[in-house]
Amino acid sequence: MxxxxxxxxxxxxxxxxxxxxxxxxxxxxxxxxxxxxxxxxxxxxxxxxxxxxxxxPDAETTGQVRAAAVTGSTVPHRVEGVGAEVLAPEYQRILAVLAAPEAGGGMRAKPITLALGGKAVPARVEGMRSRLKRLAARGWATEVEPGLFTLCKEPVPAAA
Incomplete structure (x- = not known):
């Protein structure tokens, strides 16, 4: 025990x-x-x-676009004092192609698609045409004749 x-x-x-x-x-x-x-x-x-x-309130940006846009965002209307940096990167690249010397009197959707590295398939070209029309409607580009686009060089008055 x-x-x-x-x-x-x-x-x-x-x-x-x-x-x-x-x-x-x-x-x-x-x-x-x-x-x-x-x-x-x-x-x-x-x-x-x-x-x-x-x-x-940020005194510098009051009344202006506050930041650069991101891919997939809407295209803002062009106003005086606001540069292309407010556009999504894909739209900035389109404007860069339109600003190139070879764009001369304007470019069509297919050559722009090719210049940006896309394939010349109908879906890509039509998507580019849609983007170009959107840029033209918002004052960033000009459609000089149906399907022919140039960079809009006219000054845009301040939004009312």
Whole structure:
């Protein structure tokens, strides 16, 4: 039969091991909690900063387009003081082709499609024609005759 002191020592050893394990887990949880609290504080500060920045009107861009457009965005109407940088990159490339010396008296959709590295398949050419018509309707290009496009060089009055 085991002695009472031996049983107590065994149980004390087991409880000490459990206490050590729980302390390690508590330290790990405390470290994780501290890291989460720091991240929460940073996110709160970022949110406050963004809210402050968005609440302030930007004196330089009031009444103007604020940033360059991204692919797939709509084509804004051309107004005085706003450059082609407000257009999506695909439209900027089209204007660059129209501005090239070889564009001379104008270009049609198929040569522009080829100049931009596209294939001369009907779907691509019609897509280009649609983009060119959109640019012409918004004042960025001119359709000098049906299907023949040039860069619009006329100054555009400020929008009313």
């Amino acid at each position: 085991p002695s009472v002191l031996g049983l107590l020592e065994a149980r004390e050893k087991k409880v000490r091991a459990e206490v050590a394990r729980l302390r390690e887990e508590a330290e790990r949880i405390t470290a994780a909690l501290s890291a989460a609290e720091v991240q929460l504080e940073r996110l709160g500060q970022a949110r406050e900063t963004v809210t402050e920045v968005l609440a302030e």
